[in-house]
Amino acid sequence: MSSTAAFYLLSTLGGYLVTSFLLLKYPTLLHQRKKQRFLSKHISHRGGAGENLENTMAAFHHAVTVGTDMLELDCHITKDEQVVVSHDGNLKRSTGVNVNISELKYCELPPYLSKLDVPFQRASQTEGKDNRIPLLKEVFEAFPNTPINIDIKVNNNMLIKKVSELVKQYKREHLTVWGNASYEIVEKCYKENSDIPILFSLQRVLLILGLFFTGLLPFVPIREQFFEIPMPSIILKLKEPHTMSRSQKFFIWLSDVLLMRKALFDHLTARGIQVYVWVLNEEHEYKRAFDLGATGVMTDYPTKLKDFLHTFST
Template sequence: MDALSGILLLCLAVGVYVVCSLYLLRNPLILHKRKRLEFYCRHISHRGGSGEKIESTMEAFTHAVSVGTEMLEMDCHLTLDGCVVISHDSNLLRQTGRDQTISSLRFQDLPLYKERLEVTFNVGHYSTGKDRKFVLLEDVFKNFPNMPMSLEVKENNDLLIRKVSSLVRQYRREAITVWASEESDVMEKCNRQNPSMPYMFTLRRGALLLLLFYTGLLPFVPLGESLLFFYLPRIINRTYIPEEAILKKRFVVYLLQKLTMRKSLFEHLIKRGLQVQLFVCNEESDMEAAFALGVTGVMTDYPTLLTNYINRHPPPPPVY
């Protein structure tokens, strides 16, 4: 009888936990204060829109803004003479044809981008442009003072992090500039350097987020992050061919799709004031699939295409 009573009590406790978890998943503001970001971005241009102009150039950023983007995504490195430069790669081989690192060159000695550059997330397609010069982060800040930006710190470099933070403070952009990094140790340094800037989930924190979601603990746990950036898995091995061998396996991509593309998870985060952005959507069908999941924003290499899609299929207004 005691064993039976114990089992019944355990079942009751589990039942109460499940009910509370599901209720709070749908009503998170009972336990958590809603985050209030000073921007809301449905349209994000990856590397400034690298499918329409040469990636990460001033021409790309200017073009993306002119066609209606609401956020510019970019990556930061440090040159030999201490300049914060916008570039996705640390080695210049893919972008310029020269097998040298940015950190080994002064800013004035950086080579030009190739005349035709393959779009990383649209294999077999190339972009061109009149502007092939690398650009300083400071110049991007000067040219687009009110444009929200996501800055991915690509090196675990204390000087780079300090200089990025200093520029953000100098141009009073803390509220509209996002710390981005896949690495948790880099993100910890970024947050210590400038804790007033919103920041994204790292890979480790993203894995923890999924664990909390599937165990029912997520509604009870506070979150410091303000944005979730994640692949739209259906693009993997179709428009984007990853370097990681594990992502080339169809079952792994299928499993990733099933585990991560959870509308109830996205809805919970959005109700808590976070923004959820899926990347890199370079076809209208992928944009449609992303918005159908209820995300707040889509990242693309083709800002004109995304603008046209949003104009034809306006999402519902944001919930504040």
């Protein structure tokens, strides 16, 4: 390679790196900042699955009373096309009955067990008296001013259509975000109702990471408004150390290093994209997420997160 060619190559590379770094820090030089209809710092996972039975009206009422900014919940559709709030499609874990929600009419759904495991807190259970699986419309009616994060749990066109219709009926486009880890489900959600903000699918999260580490992210337009990701390190506390291989521990460590990046969070936030980290249940996890620039934390323990935010804001 001649010295002239090398000079042009290095000049081009240098210009790219400088421009990428500048736009990473100041993305509004290229992109218009997204308008945020609401801001959520305190998000209650399944309504707060560590303090009440998950996805129940009792859990949602408690979380809102505590002062949560957002309720996170999961939706399925019954045989008679009712949109219900439940994490599992099969009810064996939560009700003890080995049956699928899609196979039953709403009136036939069994009640939740009186005690359920807290999904992201090892060896912990919660109990409650409200064990009825609610309808999504009940949640909308009870909390007309509370932002709600809806996980569309199955790739079902009717479910997506019905959720969209309910959001329109209750005029909640400005207070709702929906999606799933599945790219196909998120695309269907957006096609069904583009007025409801969407989450990043897993495929899109991986793409964002690739763009970030290659310096291309500042140049790429983004349609989504909510970057909702796990903190990989929490997996280590959910399993007994001796049950995990070295390769598994290394993969978790590497995932955590790659995903938990303050520069990435700050860039997305500057573009008007909210960054939610889930599901965190300990004070040191809350602190780490917010120190990294997360705009919101999703927790099973809304009271604990409230106390943390109060302590660290005073």
